[in-house]
Amino acid sequence: MAVATDRYVDYRLSLSLVGTVVKYLAAAPLFPVLVAVYYGESVLPFVATSAVMVAVGLALEQLSEGGDLGHREAFLLVSLSWLVIPILGTVPYLVAGNGTVAGPVNALFESMSGFTTTGSTVMGEISFERHSHALLMWRQLSQWLGGMGILVLMVAILPELSVGGAQIMNEEAPGLSIEKLTPRIQETARALWKIYVGLTVLAALVYFGLDAVGLGTNMGVYNAVAHALTTLPTGGFSPEGRSVEAFSPAIQWAVVPFMVVAGTNFALFWYALDGRVSKLTDNAEFRSYLAVMGLVTAAITALLFSGLGIASASPNVGTIPGNLENSLRQATFQVAAIVTTTGYASMDFNNWHPVAQTVLLFAFFLGGSAGSAAGSIKIVRWVLVRKAMARSLFTSVHPEAVKPVRVGDDAVAEETLRDVFVFIMIFLTLFVVSTVLLYVDSLFVERMDLTGLEAMSVAIATLGNVGPGFGAVGPMGNFELFSDPAKLYMVFLMWIGRLEILSVLVILTPAYWRS
Amino acid sequence: MAVATDRYVDYRLSLSLVGTVVKYLAAAPLFPVLVAVYYGESVLPFVATSAVMVAVGLALEQLSEGGDLGHREAFLLVSLSWLVIPILGTVPYLVAGNGTVAGPVNALFESMSGFTTTGSTVMGEISFERHSHALLMWRQLSQWLGGMGILVLMVAILPELSVGGAQIMNEEAPGLSIEKLTPRIQETARALWKIYVGLTVLAALVYFGLDAVGLGTNMGVYNAVAHALTTLPTGGFSPEGRSVEAFSPAIQWAVVPFMVVAGTNFALFWYALDGRVSKLTDNAEFRSYLAVMGLVTAAITALLFSGLGIASASPNVGTIPGNLENSLRQATFQVAAIVTTTGYASMDFNNWHPVAQTVLLFAFFLGGSAGSAAGSIKIVRWVLVRKAMARSLFTSVHPEAVKPVRVGDDAVAEETLRDVFVFIMIFLTLFVVSTVLLYVDSLFVERMDLTGLEAMSVAIATLGNVGPGFGAVGPMGNFELFSDPAKLYMVFLMWIGRLEILSVLVILTPAYWRS
Numbered sequence A, B: 001m002a003v004a005t006d007r008y009v010d011y012r013l014s015l016s017l018v019g020t021v022v023k024y025l026a027a028a029p030l031f032p033v034l035v036a037v038y039y040g041e042s043v044l045p046f047v048a049t050s051a052v053m054v055a056v057g058l059a060l061e062q063l064s065e066g067g068d069l070g071h072r073e074a075f076l077l078v079s080l081s082w083l084v085i086p087i088l089g090t091v092p093y094l095v096a097g098n099g100t101v102a103g104p105v106n107a108l109f110e111s112m113s114g115f116t117t118t119g120s121t122v123m124g125e126i127s128f129e130r131h132s133h134a135l136l137m138w139r140q141l142s143q144w145l146g147g148m149g150i151l152v153l154m155v156a157i158l159p160e161l162s163v164g165g166a167q168i169m170n171e172e173a174p175g176l177s178i179e180k181l182t183p184r185i186q187e188t189a190r191a192l193w194k195i196y197v198g199l200t201v202l203a204a205l206v207y208f209g210l211d212a213v214g215l216g217t218n219m220g221v222y223n224a225v226a227h228a229l230t231t232l233p234t235g236g237f238s239p240e241g242r243s244v245e246a247f248s249p250a251i252q253w254a255v256v257p258f259m260v261v262a263g264t265n266f267a268l269f270w271y272a273l274d275g276r277v278s279k280l281t282d283n284a285e286f287r288s289y290l291a292v293m294g295l296v297t298a299a300i301t302a303l304l305f306s307g308l309g310i311a312s313a314s315p316n317v318g319t320i321p322g323n324l325e326n327s328l329r330q331a332t333f334q335v336a337a338i339v340t341t342t343g344y345a346s347m348d349f350n351n352w353h354p355v356a357q358t359v360l361l362f363a364f365f366l367g368g369s370a371g372s373a374a375g376s377i378k379i380v381r382w383v384l385v386r387k388a389m390a391r392s393l394f395t396s397v398h399p400e401a402v403k404p405v406r407v408g409d410d411a412v413a414e415e416t417l418r419d420v421f422v423f424i425m426i427f428l429t430l431f432v433v434s435t436v437l438l439y440v441d442s443l444f445v446e447r448m449d450l451t452g453l454e455a456m457s458v459a460i461a462t463l464g465n466v467g468p469g470f471g472a473v474g475p476m477g478n479f480e481l482f483s484d485p486a487k488l489y490m491v492f493l494m495w496i497g498r499l500e501i502l503s504v505l506v507i508l509t510p511a512y513w514r515s
């Protein structure tokens, strides 16, 4: 990859490449068009979107004749893609004109939440009475498309740009020998997308198959496809207002392994399919990821089973204290949904006891694996922090010792460790500042009565691309009540969180723009 | 300093040196003896304490004939000193046998809170009807003695042990040329203590003097000395149940600069007194310390002045919206009290609006300067984090650049930066885990109704050695309601927080004890 620090940023090249992506994306609305035709609904919102995308894509492409994509142009390309595409993605909501998402701020919130695979929603009423099948499918599809982009970003682009310690994934990524960025991205993307598409098809078949053999309820072809489209990108949107609670226990159990897979480093699947299964099973992050989910699940299962997990006041909570299958399922599902940052729910965890909720709040900060579409801080960073802490304790006693931090067999570069710490500090700072801002803003909104815990959950749900939070913004609730400035701020959080924060922050520094 | 990693830890040497410290400390209870004699109160609690200290000190001293104080023995000496001395410091409370502090757990809490200069209290009723003048003076004195120890720890011992990035203070410390640890500690201690004693005397004179010229209320010799003893160590204990609210505005204004001084690196005063005032005025941490206090004060002054700072429901809040002197004084005082981790209060900030409280909660994490008796994270660490973040953003764009982080004119070693990040991560992890544990415990205590914000404030107030929190543990409240396990856990937090966490953690690692 060419290092281009001796000239001005070629922002026209970045915009032109955004145009190319948008041009190809114009094919995507054809899927909801098919859905609309099948259900006899209006195709206009999606035809209009496709037309706008072609026009904008071609116009942007004209800005440059091509050139050398350097570090800085790549940062701009990434940041602008996740800004321009979500903006264009609002067209279906605006043209359809139904419900709360028809307003411009709400449409942008919903679209950004889709393409960043966050899953927070401002849809007041999620039903086919209010919205067309096609529009709700577009909402699902936006997450699936966002997930495709994120996978390439995480595995191929950010490691090259050394963002937030993302270089630790480098060695696991396929196609290392290729020198130019663009062909490398293309090859890696092709390999990942094959796996991504395959897993999506498999999920849809399993969801529908369980229904077909009598183990499901309510899981027809539409719902099977709709949920497969938001499982693999760890998205979490659902055309059902009560998320996965709307389905049978068997379906809920079936969703869990797909969420876990969606939160795993996809590059490891690439090796596993190549016959090198040990690359997956021996992976330090993968093992920690499973271990931490197992631990948190065990804790919450015990709470739910004992009955402590359930707030005494709520009449119908969907959990049955003393029923092991029920407690284990609710705990496993919710923990997997939060750790992988998918954000589905098999019950309204607002009904849980504060202790169980507090344990769950922890899980919001873990994040899935690097190299997946999962958001938040990510397990591998925590693994490195834990090891760096242990190293510091050791060198305090043995100051003469030179002891690199190791993950698996490899020593981690000190620069990478440093970037990981900086990332986490910026992430946490942004979380704290956002909690305060959103809390303060809520004080000026009538009918809002946000607690401190709820304000924290809103900040991490959006910044970590998790989706639901606690209280009014719980898994069966929505973000509609917030003020417009607060919603726009959350759009910013979803955007910056999705791009590992630093990719956006760098373009805001003067050093970035200087030649 | 001899590095002694090739043999077992000489724990008997560490214990023996703790014994020497305790033996000298046996002179301290003579001060409350004088107070008791003056007021015609019982001298027994203090004579008993002195006797116990002499006995324990001499017994511990027998354990070793002396030897080479290495890294590991120094860690043990530090950790054990702040455990053994607070335990011995419970004797006056136990022998006096009055009020809530007469129970063993409460006495340990109060004594640990004293010697760690935390200032959290479990005294239900703070008055001369309930407690003798002598006992309340012992409580004040425990903070002053703790502060003497902390200064030496911070300026002379921890930098040598490279704990949590404390080595950044090294270059500012006097007496660098001396090679052996013990003489160096002695020389540094003598220099610092002269400044510490001088400032304490000055504070007492100013407090009493204002009263003598008619600008004070209630500030006789007893109160002047009592408050001087807890200002300089950033302690915050007061024999007045309503803290500094009990005194006139002039006295409140006079306390502010002494708190600011108490939160400044004492080594800088050493240079300033030596004629090199620019060492103080050009110091990067000192400037950031003043700037950050100025900023937070301005924000809270604006809130209080506008009337937004005051919760509408409270009848008598001690602030007067629209009165600039009042708003400025309450804001300045509370911000200085929290940033310096002194923990005095000029009003009950529980009556503030949640917005102003939230801003203040931030300040709990700042901490005063390194090289003072202030607790919490400390400004210099935040300065380094901010610079490391800026550096990471720069190197993301210019990956070929080699750019050290600078504080003032000096490049900071990468190992120091790393230690700072590790320290902050461990501190924050401990804060979060403690918040959850204390919150969960409070659910099982009758009559306790802790909110999330209050639980956070309890954790940071004790871990950061600040003192008061929000709600029931506010500046006019106390920690008595907590369960015994929760109190013992807070004793642990005050202890580990005071010793910069890592000094305690290292002795809990297996590598520490291996030869």
Ligand SMILES: [K+]
Pocket: A117, A118, A119, A234, A235, A236, A341, A342, A343, A465, A466, A467
């Ligand atoms: K999500």
Ligand SMILES: [K+]
Pocket: B117, B118, B119, B234, B235, B236, B341, B342, B343, B465, B466, B467
């Ligand atoms: K204090």
